[in-house]
Amino acid sequence: MQSKNAAGKQTLSPKILELQKKIQDENYINSAIDRIALILSRQIVENHIEKTL
Numbered sequence: 001m002q003s004k005n006a007a008g009k010q011t012l013s014p015k016i017l018e019l020q021k022k023i024q025d026e027n028y029i030n031s032a033i034d035r036i037a038l039i040l041s042r043q044i045v046e047n048h049i050e051k052t053l
Contacts, residue, residue, distance in 0.1 A: 012020075022028045
């Protein structure tokens with residue numbers, strides 16, 4: 001008999017399984033956080049520049 005977790009993974013799409021694997025990787029998470037911070041920082045600077053013009 002399979003555990004509930006193992007049976008659930010069989011029904012998940014390959015993309016979901018790939019993402020589950022990625023979020024266990026500390027380097028992947030750190031890189032994602034850096035990308036988000038960069039995008040947000042750019043938006044803040046752009047909005048500030050637009051408001052001052």
